[in-house]
Amino acid sequence: MSGMTLTINGQSKTIPDGSSLKDAVALLCKDPRLVIAELNGAIIEQTAWGASALNVHDRLELITFVGGG
C-alpha cells in the first residue's frame, strides 16, 4: 500500500507518496487560496507550497478564517 502517514490538524492522515504541501492542500481543502499552512512549526508561504515536500511523521496545520468576536 502506497502512501505516507503524517499528522494533519492533529489527526493521522495518509496521503500519496511524494506529495508536496501544495498537493496535500489541493487534496484536502475546498479553497486553497484561503488556507494558511504551518509545517512542523514553521509557516510556509503559499508561493513555497509546491517546493515543500511532505514526509512521514510531519506535523501539518491547515488553518483558515472563521467567525469570531
Place this chain on the structure above:
Amino acid sequence: MNDTFKLGGREFKSRFLLGTGKFKNKAELKDSITASGAEIVTVALRRIDLDQHEENILTYIPKNVTLLTNTSGARTADEAVRIARLAQASGQGNWIKIEVINDSKYLLPDNEETVKATRILAAEGFTVLPYVTPDLYVARKLVDAGAAAVMPLGSFIGSNLGLRTREFIKVLIDEIDIPVIVDAGIGAPSHACEAMELGADAVLVNTAVAIAEKPAVLSKAFAQAVEAGRAGYLSGLPAQKNKGDASSPLTGFLFE
C-alpha cells in the same frame, strides 16, 4: 461635521465594529455587516475541518471591509504571537486584536500577557488592538508597547450586561491618548450610545447582534446608536444636577 475615525494610520467613517462569531447562518452575517455599515470586522483563525467542506467565512465579508483577526484560543503571549503571524501569512492584512484568555468561566483577558504580545507584534509592524480589562497602568504600558488602540471590556464577553466598567473606561478615555474602543458585553444600542457619550472612539459588538432574532435590524440600530452617542459627546452634553432648574420663564406668570 468632519469627524473621521482615525485608527492604525487609516481613516474610517464608521465607529461601529462588528464581530462575526456565533451567527446562525452566514447570510445573516453578511446582511448585518451591510445594514450597519461596519468597515472593520473581527474574525478568528482555526484548523480547517477536513471532514466538512464549508463555505469560507471570508466569502460573506465585503471586500472593502478591514479584517481584524483576533488571537482567540491563545492562553499566553507566545500563542497570540503565533496566531498573529499565521494571520499575516494569509495575505489578508496584519491588523490583530490581541485576545489572551486563560479563564473559561469569565473569559477575562490576561492583561500582562496581552502587553507582552503587543510589544512583540507592534515591533514586527502589526497594527495591534489589545483587548483588556480596563486598567490605567496596563493602558499606559500598551501605549508604550506600540498599540494602535486600547480595547477595554464593558462586561464579560457574551454577557450583554453593558458598561459595568463604565467609570474605569472613562479613566482610559480621559488619560490615554490612543483610541479607546469599548469591546465585550455591549448588549443593547443604549449601551453603545452610552459608551460613545462617555467619549469612546468606537465600540465593538458581536454576541448581541449574532444571537438577536433579527441581526441586521439590530446591527443597524447599533450603528445609529453609535452615531447618536458620538454626536452627543461632540455637542458638549450638559452636566447633571441634583436639583431642579426650570425650563420655562420664572417671570410674567399669568396668576398672581
